Amino acid sequence: MAQKMVYFFGGGKADGNEKMKNLLGGKGANLAEMAGHPKLKLPVPPGFTFTTDVCTYYYENKKKYPKELDGQVMKALAGVEKIMGKKLGDPVNPLLVSVRSGARKSMPGMMETVLNVGLTSKTIPGMIKQTGGNERFVYDAYRRLIMMYSDVVMEKAAGVEPKEDMGIRKQLEKLMDVMKKSKGVKLDTELSAEDLKSLCDSFKKKVKEVLGKEFPDNHLDQMWGGVSAVFSSWNGKRAVSYRRIEKIPDEWGTAVNVQAMVFGNMGDDSATGVAFTRNPGNGDPRFYGEYLVNAQGEDVVAGTRTPAPINAASQSDHNLDLVTLEKGFPKLYKELFNIQKRLEKHYRDMQDIEFTIEKGTLYMLQCRIGKRNGPAAVKMATDMWKEKLITTEEAIMRVSPEQLDELLHPIVDPKAEKLTKPLAKGLPAGPGGASGMIVFNSADAVAWAEKGKKVILVREETNPEDIEGMRAAQAILTARGGMTSHAALVARGWGKCCVVGCSDLHIDAATKTIKKDDVVLKEGDWVTLNGTKGAVYVGKLPMVDASEEGSVLADFLTICDKVRTLGVRTNGETPADAKKARFFGAEGIGLFRIEHMFYGEGSDQALFLLRKMIMSNTLEERKTALAELYPYMKSDIKGTLDAMAGFPVTIRLIDPPLHEFVPHDEAKLKALAGSLKIDMSNLAKRADSLRESNPMMGHRGVRLGVTYPEITEMQAMAIIESAAELMKEGKKVFPEIMIPVVCSVAEVNDQMAIIKRVHAEINKKFGKKVPLMIGTMIEIPRAALVAGKIAETAEFFSFGTNDLTQMTFGFSRDDIGGFLPSYLEKKLLSEDPFQSIDLEGVGELITIGIERGRKTNKKLKIGICGEHGGDPASIAFCYKAGMNYVSCSPFRVPIARLAAARAVVEGKK
């Protein structure tokens, strides 16, 4: 491995740049960019980056390094020493360095860090001298080093199993607690230099005692130990678990950054902070951040002290009393403000930056694309597009469908909220609302959620070990930490409702209780969170849709529509569905399921008549029932056609699961028998004859229309007559009749003959030509194969991917519970094929269907109306496959519009 393995940065120069993320990791590449780019040359503490190739080599060679590495490191280190005017291990003017991970994609808190590397018995005196005799500072740094190093390097990376579940860090913390108690103090900061010095001695003894090894007293040993620990942490449990969720490949590896330490905790002229060029919680375009005076970076992220706002725009109820950076350090704030401006312009995206002020000097420690929640992503993309900072394509790619989905999540009903006093207020760390039963640890959250319970994970503060529980919970509530704490960071990334820093609450994980004043909540009690406001309520408050709020969403989707070519329709059966979907931008109905009108409120009489029709045994009985049913059916169809006027409405001929419509209720059975004028035993016999072994592949869809043509006839009448009447009223209607469960062109022809006859009759009766298209579902594998023939007759295809997936896999969706979990767990399937189209199998059938259909009928209109029509990955596939439109539930319409636009942009790449 003779290549360059170490990349230097600092002093206005850098070996790497921002484009080298795969090699240098995100952090390393950005440090190089900030330090070395001619337009930036920002004050970055110098350092160097071990490439991800080293990580790969490390794992492929039994955790050994290539022999050329040492030389490259020593050269880079010399460069750092030169700039800093200090030397690692130098007794007089010692350099301290940090060792941090930095993967291609940010994995916040998932890997290890070691700070203050270089403090040894040899360098401590020099360090004290260099800090103007600040012995307390140095020993505090030393005890932090021992705690961190013994934990990260000597225990975790070495694979030492902690005894009795008590890791070395906890043991050292216990020693510190004993010390604090013996000194009668509460805070670490109250311990004296002497205290800390003696603590360091006890720490080192404890380390030797517990881990059986001396704490290393050599600066290079420390540095290499740190580097190896970071590489090792790539395969730590937390990191692996996070990668699984975020779908980050294991083979990427991490880079490691070794950087000169600067200290924000060198006194009141020092500080450290985290900031965003725009507000990551709502997209507000003003500079936003938090900082702590006399603190190290980890203090901000850990959330142990409540940070101050950097400026007025960052103020909230929670931190209104704290001095802003703008006021406390006006000159440095201005410098920082200018830097962030330049950074955002340079990167053309919102930046998440870390800075430290050491004795009045500003250092930039990190910059990266800032994570944001959905509402913020939409706002920023729209604003930046309006500011002409980004192109239309960029704006579209800045918002993921999942982020858009957050805007469509429920929020706590504002009316109910107005009437309810919150139990407590915290920081609004994740948007939307959520109700759930409280649980106090990650394992419980996972277990309860698996049982189908909705839970809220409540923690004093979260840490990376809580990842799985946070995932499983509806929302997260913590008592400590700020907007950049672990909980806030993770929740924001997932668009999950989250309230942090709710310090009024006394959360006791041991007794599983939350106390505030005289209110005590126990495990399993319901709470409701408003993550947009940061409020916590006792009990279960009603939720409403957030989707109808805000024109930003509408503006953003208008940007998407500039690029989108795929039509977006909705699935719906009522005028209300149609109106809602139009609001969201639907361009018609792609699936109106006639049988759905028999579900839900107010459908009792219609359902009764449907049952009567189903239980009819003779043509005459059936015709009577159909005639009675007719007005009900027509009314829903007409209302929906009206509400969707101007757009096409695809109405699918009835495809009911017959046996499901047989009533079980004695009274209803009697009424039915009475209406059919038959006795109960006869009715039971008829009901029994409707029972099928495999109803999914039984007497359904077009098969019903073939055996009972009068059912098709009645539906065609209801549809076409409704349209004719609306046309008379001057409305523009475009009904499309869709034949379901087709497997041959012969079926289509059979049904088409009936529909065309009815069509001609009604045209004649009304003296108008009702525009009408007749097409088919393609949901049976055979239909896809013989699509060429079907398209000779059918005017449109709509892929019913739910059934197509069922038949292609031979998976009954109702019965997969017995084996699908095993399949996903064993990775026999990468995904639930009912969530996202299986490209290999189902996808090929769709492709075949489209190719063959279009070959015989160039004008064939093709869409999808299965639930996949609202799934972004599936929409991308539909675009590539050449469909004309997708159809999904009203709430998925915005997502579909975005996904369709993104598909175009991605297609151009």
Place this chain on the structure above:
Amino acid sequence: MAQKMVYFFGGGKADGNEKMKNLLGGKGANLAEMAGHPKLKLPVPPGFTFTTDVCTYYYENKKKYPKELDGQVMKALAGVEKIMGKKLGDPVNPLLVSVRSGARKSMPGMMETVLNVGLTSKTIPGMIKQTGGNERFVYDAYRRLIMMYSDVVMEKAAGVEPKEDMGIRKQLEKLMDVMKKSKGVKLDTELSAEDLKSLCDSFKKKVKEVLGKEFPDNHLDQMWGGVSAVFSSWNGKRAVSYRRIEKIPDEWGTAVNVQAMVFGNMGDDSATGVAFTRNPGNGDPRFYGEYLVNAQGEDVVAGTRTPAPINAASQSDHNLDLVTLEKGFPKLYKELFNIQKRLEKHYRDMQDIEFTIEKGTLYMLQCRIGKRNGPAAVKMATDMWKEKLITTEEAIMRVSPEQLDELLHPIVDPKAEKLTKPLAKGLPAGPGGASGMIVFNSADAVAWAEKGKKVILVREETNPEDIEGMRAAQAILTARGGMTSHAALVARGWGKCCVVGCSDLHIDAATKTIKKDDVVLKEGDWVTLNGTKGAVYVGKLPMVDASEEGSVLADFLTICDKVRTLGVRTNGETPADAKKARFFGAEGIGLFRIEHMFYGEGSDQALFLLRKMIMSNTLEERKTALAELYPYMKSDIKGTLDAMAGFPVTIRLIDPPLHEFVPHDEAKLKALAGSLKIDMSNLAKRADSLRESNPMMGHRGVRLGVTYPEITEMQAMAIIESAAELMKEGKKVFPEIMIPVVCSVAEVNDQMAIIKRVHAEINKKFGKKVPLMIGTMIEIPRAALVAGKIAETAEFFSFGTNDLTQMTFGFSRDDIGGFLPSYLEKKLLSEDPFQSIDLEGVGELITIGIERGRKTNKKLKIGICGEHGGDPASIAFCYKAGMNYVSCSPFRVPIARLAAARAVVEGKK
């Protein structure tokens, strides 16, 4: 239409020949061949043939003829007149002609014939003179002409609806009966010339009265009327119905043959007969036939008189007392014998010939390939092949799979038959045995059969109107008619059991009874027929397989095997299955369904343990049940491997319909609960959890093995350990483990890992390498699509076309009863896709699967094990698709061997 429309034959010359069947019909082409071929030049009465093109023209032009036709006819007629030295309509020496149909494919009795055309008031005196004053003969011919002509031409072809269901022919017959009664005679032949003359007058009056038209007295009017009537009869009800059954296209049309009449009823030196160059009932290679002295051809076919055997080889118990042609007309017999020898050699196939002797002169009226039943077809093909008359390919193509099937039909158990006295004996007109309830007309036969009843159609004699009922019946029994009667002819064509000419029985269709002596059978009573012997028994006798009899079958299949390339295996689960299949020539087992060992006799304890395994809730419970089940499973597997030693045995891992194995019986449930040590409510809960909405697409096949790997492990052990033990005994065994319901390679890999581990363990334990192949069913559409990937791992594929058809169509085989009949009736499907592979849809998936599978794995072994594996059309497809073998039930093995051989021959065409 300026082409040649009329083809002359006669006098050693002919315009046409045997190859022109499409144009001249079978009869016309063969008449031309017999008359004109240089090697034949047989004594055929001269005549001419209207081509089928004329028929087409006739239907396309509102039943008009092309104008050039008349000239061509008159020219041909002149040719006939010249040879015969007689003229049509000539008062002195009149020519009489017959007008007969003749389609491309024989449709016996389905179309009309008019004889004695040319008899008019003008020609009758001349005719009497020419026949040496045989007035009786002439008037008998005349009354036949009137009866036939008024019926066929004036009533049927003219589309006259008979009044009160009494057609003109019946009315004329009534007149004749009245005449006979008044004269005190019983037979037509007892009527005098005077009687007949007066009858002719009454007939003509009646015709005028009933049909409102004079009977035509012009010879040309008669001829053209006859020709039109024959063309019209192509679309008669009977003909259309027959074409439907035989799949003859409507557009073929018929030819019409006009031929000089010769008379077998000119006295005792005249005769007429039908003969076969070999026995069509059993294939006996001796000349075989029947004749009647002083009779017309129709008398033989109609079965109104029992014909005499032409020679000793044609004698039976039934006609032993009658004088053979060989004895009665030794010279003419010799001439006929030589002619038939030449004909068979010329045509290289068994010929069905009609001859007439007019006053000591032999005329050949017809020859055609003779229909034969299955046993005869097999015998003839084998014999002719041995005689080197035909090639191997021809021999194979001479037997249809349906004919072979007849040999495999059940026969009456000879032991039971020995102990039972027959009610009556008749002629053995259709092979095999059959039991059924007696019905007395075609409509009842159809109606009863539709209700699932087995019926025997009993008729005095059958006629073409009985076709549907004959089809529906298990067998046919008639009191009259011989081996060439309508019933015998049709039954032989279908390979249906049939006994004819059972004249001891008094069959009364009006009272629906059969009487013999004091035995009276009523409608619905059971009878049993032995169609091979011609015996009728009262009641239901046991049946046995005919298949194990006769080495002819074995010889014939050996011929097939010379050409066949496709392997033939069997589906079976017991040593008995294996032995039976080996007897039939199976080359291994293609499908051993483990779950089948739990059905049927002696499986109680194994079934109990299977249930216990299924109802187990924990791994431990399941492992216990599996361990108990192990010896049962192994015993069946080992026995079958042993019985099939030397050949591969494909054992499919268990694919049980879980819920079907849950007992319903209280006692069994209790025993199960006891064995599982759980209470009944718990058991009920477990049983309930096994219920699925669509079990066909549920938790089955490989999905069971994925969720419960221990089940796969146990089966692999049973299979491989059995094999190892047999190897130790010196047996050659080739187990193949097949994974069912696969839809991805990941499933295969998952199961293969288990099987390979077990394999390695057992190899080690026994110190032998058990030969083992591991493959998959391809029965899920997705599996066919991803076959390329599956074949990377799988060593063989076996197409499970039952399930593949279910999923490809979305047809649940158990539930198609509700719609499939409508589909077939409306012709939305040409065939039940579970009977014969749907080439368009399922076939394409199979083709895709094979192509992709072989692309990644050149050595991939491919077969089929669905029920289609025994269907000849499907086997032909499997051959073309490139499979290695088919697997079917033991009884279908011979059919599969033949079908596979035929596929090769057809593939060469």
